[in-house]
Amino acid sequence: MLQLKSFAAAAFAVAALTAAAHAGNTKPVKQVLQQHELTQKNRTLVLKAYQxxxxxxxxxxxxxxxxxxxxxxxxxMTDGRDSVKKLLESMGVANWPKQKVDFKRVIAEGDLVMTQVVQPKAGNMPETVIVDIFRVENGKIAEHWDVMQPVPANPVNKRPMY
Known part of the structure; x- marks a missing residue:
């Protein structure tokens, strides 16, 4: 698996350098690889944290x-991780059944990671599509934006939202 990741990183670097050369950008290989590694590290951190x-x-x-x-x-919500903790405690999340988060989409670039997930229907709450954007700083999630949209029971457009 490690060899596959190393190969993927090398392939990414070659592709990025080729694209950069065509665009007139001459970023050094080391800089391109560092950016790719940072992106992958932040992506991994957010997925672990979310799960x-x-x-x-x-x-x-x-x-x-x-x-x-x-x-x-x-x-x-207010700022600070304690705000998130208080909200989740008030919702009784510790008593909810564990589940594998089904990431529909994950997009990462540098310090930003975006996820799209579907929260299953629970009680009176409808199935909900959630898009979260996280900014990572110094190995921690430092900032967050989100958009949540309930999946309608009888949509006019029959295409899935995710």
Missing amino acids: ALFGDHDLTALDRYWAEAYIQHNPT
């Missing part, structure tokens, strides 16, 4: 993966 908190319902994940001074752009 731990929203799949395993492990509230201690907040201490491991979220910055203490975490910035929240969701208008219904």
